[in-house]
Amino acid sequence: MAKDVIIACDFSSAEETLDFLDLFEDRKPFVKIGMELFYSAGPEIVEEIKARGHKIFLDLKLHDIPNTVRKSMAVLSSLDVDMTNVHAAGTIEMMKAAVEGLTRVDGSRPLLVAVTQLTSTSEERMRRDLLIDAPINEVIAHYASNAAEAGLDGVVCSPLESSLVKERCGSSFLTVTPGIRFADAASDDQVRITTPARAREIGSDYIVVGRPVTAAPDPVAAYERCLREFLGE
Numbered sequence: 001m002a003k004d005v006i007i008a009c010d011f012s013s014a015e016e017t018l019d020f021l022d023l024f025e026d027r028k029p030f031v032k033i034g035m036e037l038f039y040s041a042g043p044e045i046v047e048e049i050k051a052r053g054h055k056i057f058l059d060l061k062l063h064d065i066p067n068t069v070r071k072s073m074a075v076l077s078s079l080d081v082d083m084t085n086v087h088a089a090g091t092i093e094m095m096k097a098a099v100e101g102l103t104r105v106d107g108s109r110p111l112l113v114a115v116t117q118l119t120s121t122s123e124e125r126m127r128r129d130l131l132i133d134a135p136i137n138e139v140i141a142h143y144a145s146n147a148a149e150a151g152l153d154g155v156v157c158s159p160l161e162s163s164l165v166k167e168r169c170g171s172s173f174l175t176v177t178p179g180i181r182f183a184d185a186a187s188d189d190q191v192r193i194t195t196p197a198r199a200r201e202i203g204s205d206y207i208v209v210g211r212p213v214t215a216a217p218d219p220v221a222a223y224e225r226c227l228r229e230f231l232g233e
């Protein structure tokens, strides 16, 4: 199974993003494009980054009625991204519709992963705001198994939840994990964090790394450190 480091390109303009990617010269990191950049720069930024030879995780977290998600996923699929996502809270039916929409006529499709519970949602908030009474780990494992049942490839979760997800859904079910920090660095606003090396040990398939690379004095060196630690290269 391919393991990789995905750089979260949390920039608000195409120009800033492309200037950042220019630093990498002949390296072509897997990049994550989120809502901020997609809504400001549009599908053209996806096409441009793809044309430069990068793999793309388009992190738009779709959550709507199944028919709308099916049709929207068909549009994203034609952008030729490599990975995209939905909210598992949209139900198994919605996730199945996402798989259908994403699947191209030749049967191929980008990887599709589901957000279980956002890491910004605490157990207390879930109980109070969402009226979900189960323990948060039980909710995460249940949503992950719903995603597996719908035919998705994996989930986005904290690296500390990877083993829980793998136990419930099998070792080939992908875990894509943000919340990564170097051992000697600040945690910023992330709470449940771990290092690239530890994420590998506890079962992450893809780590999503933002500020430790984008805000580093030498982003290329920081990215290479992530690769070395995570892949053991």
Ligand code: C5P
Residues within 6 Å of the ligand: 008, 010, 034, 117, 118, 119, 120, 156, 157, 158, 178, 179, 180, 188, 190, 208, 209, 210, 211, 212
């Ligand atoms: O800068 P940092 O490494 O914290 O960036 C992590 C990236 O992963 C950001 O794009 C953030 O939105 C995203 N993310 C996260 N936690 C989640 C889901 C996504 O940090 N549960």
